Amino acid sequence: MAxxxxxxxxxxxxxxxxxxxxxxxxxxxxLPGLWVVLNSFRPTVExxxxxxxWVPQSLxxxxxxxxxxxxxxxxxxxxxxxxxxxxxxxxxxxxALLVGMAGGYAFARYKFKGKAAMFVALMAxxxxxxxxxxxxxxxxxxxxxxxxxxxxxxxxxxSMNVPFTIWLIDGFFRQVPKELAEAAEIDGCTRWQAFWxxxxxxxxxxxxxxxxxxxxxxxxxxxxxxxxxxxANSKTMPVGLLDFTSQFTLNWxxxxxxxxxxxxxxxxxxxxxxxxxxxxLTFGGVKG
Amino acid sequence: xTRAKLPPWLVLLLPAIVIILxxxxxxxxxxxxxxxxxxxxxxPETLWKWIGTxxxxxxxxxxxxxxxxxxxxxxxxxALNLEMLLGLxxxxxxxxxxxxxxxxxxxxxxxxxxxxxxxGFQFKFIFNDNVGLVNNxxxxxxxxxxxxxxxxxxxxxxxxxxxxxVWTSTSVFAILILAGxxxxxxxxxxxAKVDGCTPWQSFRYVTLPFLMPFIYIAMAIRSLDVARAYDxxxxxxxxxxxxxxxxxWTLIGRTGYVDARMGYANAxxxxxxxxxIAFTVYFFRKLQSARRELGMAD
Numbered sequence: 001m002a003x004x005x006x007x008x009x010x011x012x013x014x015x016x017x018x019x020x021x022x023x024x025x026x027x028x029x030x031l032p033g034l035w036v037v038l039n040s041f042r043p044t045v046e047x048x049x050x051x052x053x054w055v056p057q058s059l060x061x062x063x064x065x066x067x068x069x070x071x072x073x074x075x076x077x078x079x080x081x082x083x084x085x086x087x088x089x090x091x092x093x094x095x096a097l098l099v100g101m102a103g104g105y106a107f108a109r110y111k112f113k114g115k116a117a118m119f120v121a122l123m124a125x126x127x128x129x130x131x132x133x134x135x136x137x138x139x140x141x142x143x144x145x146x147x148x149x150x151x152x153x154x155x156x157x158x159s160m161n162v163p164f165t166i167w168l169i170d171g172f173f174r175q176v177p178k179e180l181a182e183a184a185e186i187d188g189c190t191r192w193q194a195f196w197x198x199x200x201x202x203x204x205x206x207x208x209x210x211x212x213x214x215x216x217x218x219x220x221x222x223x224x225x226x227x228x229x230x231x232a233n234s235k236t237m238p239v240g241l242l243d244f245t246s247q248f249t250l251n252w253x254x255x256x257x258x259x260x261x262x263x264x265x266x267x268x269x270x271x272x273x274x275x276x277x278x279x280x281l282t283f284g285g286v287k288g
Numbered sequence: 289x290t291r292a293k294l295p296p297w298l299v300l301l302l303p304a305i306v307i308i309l310x311x312x313x314x315x316x317x318x319x320x321x322x323x324x325x326x327x328x329x330x331x332p333e334t335l336w337k338w339i340g341t342x343x344x345x346x347x348x349x350x351x352x353x354x355x356x357x358x359x360x361x362x363x364x365x366x367a368l369n370l371e372m373l374l375g376l377x378x379x380x381x382x383x384x385x386x387x388x389x390x391x392x393x394x395x396x397x398x399x400x401x402x403x404x405x406x407x408g409f410q411f412k413f414i415f416n417d418n419v420g421l422v423n424n425x426x427x428x429x430x431x432x433x434x435x436x437x438x439x440x441x442x443x444x445x446x447x448x449x450x451x452x453x454v455w456t457s458t459s460v461f462a463i464l465i466l467a468g469x470x471x472x473x474x475x476x477x478x479x480a481k482v483d484g485c486t487p488w489q490s491f492r493y494v495t496l497p498f499l500m501p502f503i504y505i506a507m508a509i510r511s512l513d514v515a516r517a518y519d520x521x522x523x524x525x526x527x528x529x530x531x532x533x534x535x536x537w538t539l540i541g542r543t544g545y546v547d548a549r550m551g552y553a554n555a556x557x558x559x560x561x562x563x564x565i566a567f568t569v570y571f572f573r574k575l576q577s578a579r580r581e582l583g584m585a586d
Binding site: 022029035098100103112116120122133158159164219221222241262263271 | 319511553
């Protein structure tokens with residue numbers, strides 16, 4: 001039968017097209033990142049080589065050594081930036097989670113007037129572009145003297161993260177059946193105890209994924225941090241990345257090394273909770 | 289105790305409300321006020337001079353402002369549509385894979401974790417006319433003789449920026465659409481097949497309508513953060529060459545911090561804020577009506 005073999009051929013062609021397309025898409029997704037990692041191990045001469053050197057000739061840890069040595073690469077205090085980023089991101093994430101848990105619980109469990117309007121207002125506050133918000137914050141922080149401090153940046157990041165945290169946690173608390181907490185209350189728990197002993201453990205994974213989102217937002221934020229930090233006192237890594245550029249030259253190798261340092265914690269964290277991350281986004285959105 | 293008790297939901301929401309009032313609402317009120325003054329950073333006394341809507345009129349008659357405004361809207365339209373189409377394609381391809389799908393899904397999430405500033409720098413490197421990956425590849429393959437000035441030519445630079453933006457955000461769409469494909473009920477698809485629908489018809493009339501809420505979730509999530517394209521542009525071209533890639537956000541940043549004309553910058557900032565909020569409210573409305581159609585709302 002001619003049509004049967006034709007059919008089989010078509011199926012095979014479709015399969016080849018499918019795999020090729022997938023392979024190309026994955027290349028586009030992965031290559032830019034891998035290229036940065038590769039370049040962080042190559043000497044600057046090789047990065048700048050013309051004609052290009054495709055197969056790395058020599059790999060070294062020079063950029064990392066220079067970065068952590070403090071001297072070398074213009075003496076950029078990378079370790080201090082790393083510490084600043086860590087302090088600011090971790091603290092603001094923890095506070096945002098506490099505030100978000102309270103808010104998310106309120107949205108998931110209580111009915112009140114103007115709930116929908118309140119929700120949209122919260123989300124709208126998150127949508128304010130960083131640059132536009134940074135103008136008045138710059139003026140206020142300058143007047144009150146909390147510009148260029150960890151405290152100021154933490155305050156800003158908490159308020160940035162709270163709306164999205166509430167959205168996600170709300171979705172997770174909705175998945176916990178109301179009856180569970182009610183049963184616990186009948187058994188003699190207070191509402192507070194019922195929350196910590198019954199509802200919190202069930203929604204814990206979701207809360208963790210909201211935490212990762214908050215952490216990544218603070219860890220990666222640039223528009224506000226670039227104006228509200230001035231010196232090594234509070235500069236975070238995304239702002240520090242620009243230290244490697246000057247008017248006409250760019251230290252590509254050094255930048256790549258710092259980039260790798262920035263990606264590793266983000267990558268590790270996302271990998272740990274990726275399953276819950278997807279669940280959180282979809283359930284929060286569809287059922288919320 | 290005769291003290292009036294607050295309802296429990298208000299007590300629980302109070303910390304969130306207080307912090308957002310303090311860090312977002314109050315500064316926004318200040319910026320609204322200062323947009324009616326000629327406030328200049330180096331001359332604090334100018335904050336007390338009221339000039340009415342002068343700044344807004346100035347913005348409305350400034351061709352540079354309108355060009356940046358139009359370019360921002362254009363960039364968002366192209367980028368969001370491309371992201372949605374590519375994300376849909378990617379999700380369909382990944383959902384058909386039977387082996388190693390977990391690995392593919394994880395790899396798909398890579399771009400999401402990159403700081404936008406890092407993405408900007410990465411693509412500045414890739415599109416660099418001298419040592420960039422794209423030009424090196426094109427020249428090694430013999431496709432062009434000369435180096436293509438990706439970030440020096442205005443149109444090419446805008447293209448490079450859109451590429452960078454699409455690279456980071458396509459995965460948001462792909463991941464959410466993929467989740468939708470997994471939740472897709474099989475019965476209607478079977479029924480469509482029995483009724484003699486072509487694969488395209490069953491995709492168009494069965495799969496796609498079911499995926500719409502997931503697409504709107506992705507849009508809503510993206511709309512919360514559209515202004516992060518600022519970081520990418522800031523590091524790739526800083527609005528240049530000769531303002532050819534100037535977006536609303538870079539224009540505001542430059543006017544406020546470099547020229548120190550805070551009043552004028554705040555006036556333009558307010559227009560950008562209203563644009564973003566309109567965008568967000570629109571997609572959250574869409575999301576809610578899509579939910580209602582699926583019978584998933586409260």
